Amino acid sequence: MTDPDSGRRPKYQRIADELRTAIQAGTFAPGDRLPGENDLMSTYDVARMTARQALSVLRNEGLAEARKGAGVFVRSFRPLRRRGIPRLAHGHWGSGRSVWSADVAEDRALVVDQIEVTTAPAGARVARVLGLSCPDEPVCVRSRRFVLDDRPVLLSVSYLPAALVEGTAIMEPDTGPGGTYARLAELGRRPVHFREEIRSRMPTAEESDRLALEFGTPVILIGRTAVTEQGVAVELNEMTLDSASYVLEYDFDA
Amino acid sequence: MTDPDSGRRPKYQRIADELRTAIQAGTFAPGDRLPGENDLMSTYDVARMTARQALSVLRNEGLAEARKGAGVFVRSFRPLRRRGIPRLAHGHWGSGRSVWSADVAEDRALVVDQIEVTTAPAGARVARVLGLSCPDEPVCVRSRRFVLDDRPVLLSVSYLPAALVEGTAIMEPDTGPGGTYARLAELGRRPVHFREEIRSRMPTAEESDRLALEFGTPVILIGRTAVTEQGVAVELNEMTLDSASYVLEYDFDA
DNA sequence: CAGTGGTCTAGACCACTGA
DNA sequence: CAGTGGTCTAGACCACTGA
Incomplete structure (x- = not known):
């Protein structure tokens, strides 16, 4: 339903793209909780490692941070x-x-x-x-x-x-x-x-x-x-x- | 054989540590090929995803770069x-x-x-x-x-x-x-x-x-x-x- | 104590590189 | 064409968080 051109881009990238877009659109504000591993597994019907990979893209970009036992959150930046x-x-x-x-x-x-x-x-x-x-x-x-x-x-x-x-x-x-x-x-x-x-x-x-x-x-x-x-x-x-x-x-x- | 205190540190971190030490000691020089996924899988007896995770630690630190189909190499830096x-x-x-x-x-x-x-x-x-x-x-x-x-x-x-x-x-x-x-x-x-x-x-x-x-x-x-x-x-x-x-x-x- | 992220396995298939 | 890294699955167990 989300990908007419599901062709070339890997699943984990497409999931990361959707989350990134949502963050930039303000759907998730700084400090907000993002969908976690388990959410992504059921929403996108993927394995845990694939959900993790999607989240790690956002963490590597500095957009999200994971707090063990609690969830994944949108980061804020006030230098x-x-x-x-x-x-x-x-x-x-x-x-x-x-x-x-x-x-x-x-x-x-x-x-x-x-x-x-x-x-x-x-x-x-x-x-x-x-x-x-x-x-x-x-x-x-x-x-x-x-x-x-x-x-x-x-x-x-x-x-x-x-x-x-x-x-x-x-x-x-x-x-x-x-x-x-x-x-x-x-x-x-x-x-x-x-x-x-x-x-x-x-x-x-x-x-x-x-x-x-x-x-x-x-x-x-x-x-x-x-x-x-x-x-x-x-x-x-x-x-x-x-x-x-x-x-x-x-x-x-x- | 490599870990007397195998206790707390995750496997992938210990593998990354060993490779990092070897790079810093000069065992692998800039441009050299590092042990790849398959090498690490057999050397350390781990699954592919674990070997990947170890290598991705070094890539994230900017120490190594992967070239698809060719191998993983030590990076050089001449600014x-x-x-x-x-x-x-x-x-x-x-x-x-x-x-x-x-x-x-x-x-x-x-x-x-x-x-x-x-x-x-x-x-x-x-x-x-x-x-x-x-x-x-x-x-x-x-x-x-x-x-x-x-x-x-x-x-x-x-x-x-x-x-x-x-x-x-x-x-x-x-x-x-x-x-x-x-x-x-x-x-x-x-x-x-x-x-x-x-x-x-x-x-x-x-x-x-x-x-x-x-x-x-x-x-x-x-x-x-x-x-x-x-x-x-x-x-x-x-x-x-x-x-x-x-x-x-x-x-x-x- | 239910839910979360973190680690790990043992497989599979793919596109790409370079001899 | 053998070998490589890249993607992905369907499970498992763990330590940690917070109501």
Whole structure:
């Protein structure tokens, strides 16, 4: 009854198409429950695996999410706006505010719920970026997870030369007002230039776990290098963002 | 023999784990053939659907790609570097070069293989960005696909007020030296400020088709607004990038 | 405790690839 | 033409959710 041209397109695709159309038409609103495996099995007279395959198409597209034991639901998307350039302006962190505070409206709070500060050998990649002479040289590794409204949205791992930050607040969990950049400035290494590199890919199992990601949700990777007036890289910050939670914004002149 | 703690983790995940480890260890190099469905069925003594599920984990992570009738292969990733800020500097397109030419090394060519220029009603979203008084106002729509080494990497749709660009080269497939921005400058609407917004998500079926994307490959969306000295938005350019083909770079000062 | 999604089996048939 | 991945069935059992 639904397919005059049932010819070439696989069953599971046709079922996914119908559900997708219904979602876009508003028949199912964000948060609504979709027909589940059992519903599709009887409605379309297909096997469980075929019904699952149809639903997994929508999950891979980021349109639906499954909650075990409860059902399959239409996803919603209300992103944070991360303004790449003003958040790193000296006037912002120089006045004692956190770089991260720029990303959220004042009525919401982006908080760190996991933090780990260690010292470890740099490794080849980090040594190259920070201009260390040898991959075994120690670096300070600041690893954090940020949570918004109880939802993890971002992982951040920051690398700084251990020789530079040894014994400073940068080695403490709480780096104090203005954060790492304010402390670097006090050490005479104020960052004046930044480079951000952006990629996107599907998460690893560990990332998916730590960010509590749904199936079809990619991560955005940002690698930022902070450079001093003398052209020396003093920090590499590698961030992993839940792509369903973020829009990045860059403003600049021609 | 492979699982002392076979307890909680599903079979398909354990198989995927082993393959992933082997890929990361270099046992399988980029382009190599991986064990296929039939191999996994006999090696691990599982049903076809379970072997498929294991392979689909790796495909979703972007680590492997299936070629029907041939096998499953390790994917490779060699991205283009898109330098967000210098490519839009007036000195670049002002001297007659294309904005896009900045994205590739001189020995490779990023070429347009599909182009369509039409006029259509703006619609609510575009009208809002371009500051049009009514969503029915006509806009010039320039839709292009870019190909690198025969591989489609980017879709671009550009919107400009029809009242402004009517009868100019901007309505032609070839906009001439320096492209749209050089023509806007000649009209007294030189863009001096840009805003780029970046998101990432899984592709729609159409995007997946036009960019010839593999299973677990997200797209990166860039929405750029070009603004004149007078603060008027003259262009909205919406781009859809194959995330496996691009790294974005933004350089700026504190 | 009824219903849900998650995992898994042992088969079948198909279109496609590449030697 | 042998081998491959893609689709599909008709069952089964499990852990989890929420009334």
